[in-house]
Amino acid sequence: MKSIGCARAKVSNMRRLCTKILTAQGVTRTRFARAKVCDQRRSVAGLAGAKLQPEYEAVVIGGGKWWAAYLSRAGVRTAVLERRNLLGGASVTEEIVPGFKFSRASYLLSLLRPQIYEELQLERHGLTLLPRPCVSFCPLLDGTQAGHYLLLGSDMQENQKSIAQFSLSDAQMYPEYVQTMERFVTAMDPLLDSPPPDIPGLFQRSPRKTLQALKGLRPLFRTAQSLGKDIPSFMELLTAPSAKILNRYFESEPLKAVLATDSVVGSNTSPYASGSGYVLLHHVMGNMTGMRGAWAYVQGGMGALSDSIAASAMEHGASLFTNSEVQQVMVDDCGCAVGVALTSGEEIKSKIILSNATAHVTYLQLTPQSALPRDFVRAVSQIDYSSPVTKINVAVDKLPSFKVFPNSAENVPELHHSCTIHLNAWDMECLDVAFGDAYQGIPSKRPLIEMCIPSVLDTTLAPPGKHVVLLFTQYTPYLLAGGRAWEQVDRDMYADRVFDCIEEYAPGFKASVISRDILVPVDLERIFGLTGGNIFHGAMSLDQLFTCRPLPSHCGAVSPIRGLYLCGSGAHPGGGVMGSAGRLAALTALASFRD
Numbered sequence: 001m002k003s004i005g006c007a008r009a010k011v012s013n014m015r016r017l018c019t020k021i022l023t024a025q026g027v028t029r030t031r032f033a034r035a036k037v038c039d040q041r042r043s044v045a046g047l048a049g050a051k052l053q054p055e056y057e058a059v060v061i062g063g064g065k066w067w068a069a070y071l072s073r074a075g076v077r078t079a080v081l082e083r084r085n086l087l088g089g090a091s092v093t094e095e096i097v098p099g100f101k102f103s104r105a106s107y108l109l110s111l112l113r114p115q116i117y118e119e120l121q122l123e124r125h126g127l128t129l130l131p132r133p134c135v136s137f138c139p140l141l142d143g144t145q146a147g148h149y150l151l152l153g154s155d156m157q158e159n160q161k162s163i164a165q166f167s168l169s170d171a172q173m174y175p176e177y178v179q180t181m182e183r184f185v186t187a188m189d190p191l192l193d194s195p196p197p198d199i200p201g202l203f204q205r206s207p208r209k210t211l212q213a214l215k216g217l218r219p220l221f222r223t224a225q226s227l228g229k230d231i232p233s234f235m236e237l238l239t240a241p242s243a244k245i246l247n248r249y250f251e252s253e254p255l256k257a258v259l260a261t262d263s264v265v266g267s268n269t270s271p272y273a274s275g276s277g278y279v280l281l282h283h284v285m286g287n288m289t290g291m292r293g294a295w296a297y298v299q300g301g302m303g304a305l306s307d308s309i310a311a312s313a314m315e316h317g318a319s320l321f322t323n324s325e326v327q328q329v330m331v332d333d334c335g336c337a338v339g340v341a342l343t344s345g346e347e348i349k350s351k352i353i354l355s356n357a358t359a360h361v362t363y364l365q366l367t368p369q370s371a372l373p374r375d376f377v378r379a380v381s382q383i384d385y386s387s388p389v390t391k392i393n394v395a396v397d398k399l400p401s402f403k404v405f406p407n408s409a410e411n412v413p414e415l416h417h418s419c420t421i422h423l424n425a426w427d428m429e430c431l432d433v434a435f436g437d438a439y440q441g442i443p444s445k446r447p448l449i450e451m452c453i454p455s456v457l458d459t460t461l462a463p464p465g466k467h468v469v470l471l472f473t474q475y476t477p478y479l480l481a482g483g484r485a486w487e488q489v490d491r492d493m494y495a496d497r498v499f500d501c502i503e504e505y506a507p508g509f510k511a512s513v514i515s516r517d518i519l520v521p522v523d524l525e526r527i528f529g530l531t532g533g534n535i536f537h538g539a540m541s542l543d544q545l546f547t548c549r550p551l552p553s554h555c556g557a558v559s560p561i562r563g564l565y566l567c568g569s570g571a572h573p574g575g576g577v578m579g580s581a582g583r584l585a586a587l588t589a590l591a592s593f594r595d
Helices: 008-022 065-073 114-119 156-164 168-192 207-215 218-239 242-249 253-264 276-282 302-315 359-366 374-381 428-439 488-505 521-528 580-591
Strands: 058-061 078-081 093-097 100-103 129-131 134-139 149-153 296-298 319-321 326-331 337-342 347-349 352-355 389-396 420-423 448-452 467-474 513-519 564-566
Touching: 058 065, 058 337, 065 078, 065 302, 065 352, 065 580, 093 302, 093 389, 093 513, 100 467, 100 513, 114 580, 134 253, 149 156, 149 253, 156 168, 168 218, 168 242, 168 276, 218 276, 242 253, 242 276, 253 276, 253 420, 253 428, 253 448, 296 302, 302 319, 326 359, 337 352, 352 359, 352 580, 359 374, 359 564, 389 488, 389 521, 420 488, 428 448, 448 488, 488 513, 513 521, 564 580
Parallel strands: 058 078, 058 352, 078 319, 134 420, 352 564
Antiparallel strands: 093 100, 129 296, 134 149, 326 337, 337 347, 389 467, 389 513, 420 448, 448 467
16 A cells, blocks of 8 residues: 655644644634625535545545545545535534425534634635524413513623513622623633643653643643632532522522523533533533624524535545445554445545544444454443433424514514523423433423524525424433333324423414424434434533543543544534534644654
8 A cells, every 4th residue: 555644844734734723822703794605615416526536645434524624724635424415414404394494403503613713714615604683582481480581682781671570689690690601611712722631641751742741731721820719610610510500690590590501401411410510611602603602593504504614625625425434444453544444345545534423433333343442442332422302393384473472473573583492491490300201211291492493584494484493302311211212103292292382382383383303312313423312422521521531541532543533522622513623633633644
């Protein structure tokens, strides 16, 4: 096999690129004006139009366009292999119902790191964000509380007025809470944008390796310096139940419950569980709209984000292929990755392999077990992938009209239709009860429901007068009581239960439904490769974060196989459409690239 390494000058250029990106500081706020879709935004057919070659310098498994963009920008000849018929992983737009385009899995954007947006020039490549004028709407059932609903947006004074319906004290405390969370997530920025520190490297006999490990501690020191005297409060937030933190600030249950949803969304946990405070913090880290914690729609659905990244990658020569399922990572006798074998029978040689799949899929399904240490395999098999999520995508012929905030005109969008609508979130206890049901193997009797209607702001998603409704619901177990697998009748019963709950708040919703797409955890696993249906590629618990993600022995992108890197959300710094794990994996791979 001929050498697939680069010349020394090329390696040097790549190293300089790595150094420049990894040490970049002071990213300025990005403008988010609606951009015209550029000519380089292409259809899936165009992305997959090139002919698959028998050899590349780098192969990315599982639609990891982010990482391909970084590799190709550095001059590495890269191929992306996606097993589905469209690229994007969980960030896809699918026309499930004729005329209705759904962000079928992920559906909002906030956590994407600003430097990725800038470095890959995503706006130029067609990414258009639609900031939501309202952040959260929580209607209450009649008689539940003195107020009728809680509406939160970007205007602090208006937020305080809404909160004051329930508690004047909470209205006064709310700005302090927001400022504290902003201070904490800003302090965490260096940790999110840098590889986890190499703790074992600190104790190597090699002075060079020790010095290198010491340099890796700089982000941790910058975070500590930024926090200063707030370090104890910060550590409490990371480890405590979110209920404890919220109870310290507020007394009104509707406000606490709405904020607590961020501490459990996508996580198989309760607001009363230790560590849920970190999940709360994680979901307010984003700043894509210029407002910490605010989320935006992507024009054209989440698949448009994938299209823009793909265009950036292709501009620098990356080749992207759909319907190309990897069956195995090929490993030589020296324990080095040398390529991949496809289910089609083709073999692709490569010196660098980045896997966008979960650690479970990457190491237990794609990698020869004989090439991995036995204790490593055992540790991977014990990663927690439990998930409470069932996503329901719904096509409707009119907008829901809520009893506490009726539509002023037939099918005319109101302010609250643009945001995340929280249902069954009137207090933290109802969240805990819903979690308890699923813990017993029973889909929640009164599930937590987050409703989004992106077609209110993006009219390209549905026919005139009609809408797409995205329901992110929990809690639902992976297996039902007694270890029984989900059947279609179970899916329908659960969806009917969700719709019955919505009907209580918005009479007429069920009659407006044209069609629905129900994805329980096992469906999310089957379709998108999300082990256990976990949207984060692994639970965001403290034992699976930072230097422990995916494992304490191999944190971040590195693996026991030389040349094989984990680049998905299962690596540091974790889940969500953030991009940081892949960016760090690509830069780590580039730094180790040799002839």
